[in-house]
Amino acid sequence: MEAIIIIAGTLLLIVSFVGCFVPALPGPTLAYMAILLRYFSSTDTIAYSTTTLAALGIIMAVVFLLDYIIPSWMTRKMGGSKYASRGALIGMLLGIIFTPIGMLLGMFLGALVGELMHSNNTGRAVGVACYTFVGFLLTTGIKFIYCCAAAYYFFFP
DSSP states (O other): OHHHHHHHHHHHHHHHHHHTTOTTSOHHHHHHHHHHHHHHHOSSOOSOOHHHHHHHHHHHHHHHHHHHHHHHHHHHHTTOOHHHHHHHHHHHHHHHTTOHHHHHHHHHHHHHHHHHHHOOOHHHHHHHHHHHHHHHHHHHHHHHHHHHHHHHHHHOO
C-alpha cells in the first residue's frame, strides 16, 4: 500500500511541476495534496509535525493568491489596462498549443496587442507587455520554489 501512495504522490508532484508553467493546473495545490497524501496514509512515523503541515498549507495559500495578484499588479504598475491583462491570458492560452516558448511569446504579444487596442501608445504598450512578462516569470519562480520544497518534504520527511 505504501508503494501505491508513493507512486500517487510522485505523480501529483510531477503534475504540480507542470502546473508551475501551465496556468490551468494549480501546481502548488497539487504539491500540497501530495504532502497530505503522504502524511495521512503513512504507516511509518513521518517526521513532519502538524505545525509543518499547517505552515506548508499557509504558504501554499499565499503562493496561490500571489499567482493571481502579482501579474495583474505588475501590469497595473506600468499603467496597463484590463485589455492588456486579458490579452496576455488569451495569448498565453493560444501559445500553449505550440510550445512553452509559444506560451511566453503569446502572453507577451497578447498583452502588447491588448494594450494597443486600448491606447495607440506603442512605447507604453511595450512597457506594459514587458511588465506582464516579468510578473509571469516571478510567479512561475515562486510556484516552482514551493513545489521543490514540497517535493523535498515528500521524499525526505
